[in-house]
Amino acid sequence: MYAFLEKLINVALPRTKDFRGINRKAVDNIGNLTLGIKEHTIFPETADEDIKDVFGLSITLVSSAKTKEEGSSFYELLGMPFKSEEDSKKK
Numbered sequence: 001m002y003a004f005l006e007k008l009i010n011v012a013l014p015r016t017k018d019f020r021g022i023n024r025k026a027v028d029n030i031g032n033l034t035l036g037i038k039e040h041t042i043f044p045e046t047a048d049e050d051i052k053d054v055f056g057l058s059i060t061l062v063s064s065a066k067t068k069e070e071g072s073s074f075y076e077l078l079g080m081p082f083k084s085e086e087d088s089k090k091k
Contacts, residue, residue, distance in 0.1 A: 008059070009079050012042040021083035024072060031071025033061040033080070 013019055016037075027033050038056045065071035076082065 005061070005078065007043070009081065011044060012037075013081060015042045015044075019081075021081045024082055027068050027071045027075065029068050031063045031065025031067060031074065033063075033071065033075055035059045035061075 013022075022033075022035065026035060036056065036058050039054050040057060041054060061075070063071050063074050065074055072082070
């Protein structure tokens with residue numbers, strides 16, 4: 001799990017086109033984080049020459065946090081790249 005999370009945060013998400021961070025609204029009221037990925041090709045293990053179909057996936061990180069604030073703090077400590085407050089208010 002930690003290897004996947006590290007690869008997601010440090011390799012896959014930065015490879016996403018126009019990635020500016022994860023919206024803080026992705027953390028629900030009980031501290032779980034759900035992400036939608038449009039293309040699986042952001043992961044380096046996918047060989048581009050062998051791709052027949054591009055598909056998306058949903059990733060849910062479940063924590064033992066009791067509130068949205070606890071969950072957000074936990075994911076920040078793990079290194080999750082959240083959008084800055086200014087970027088979140090623009091949209």
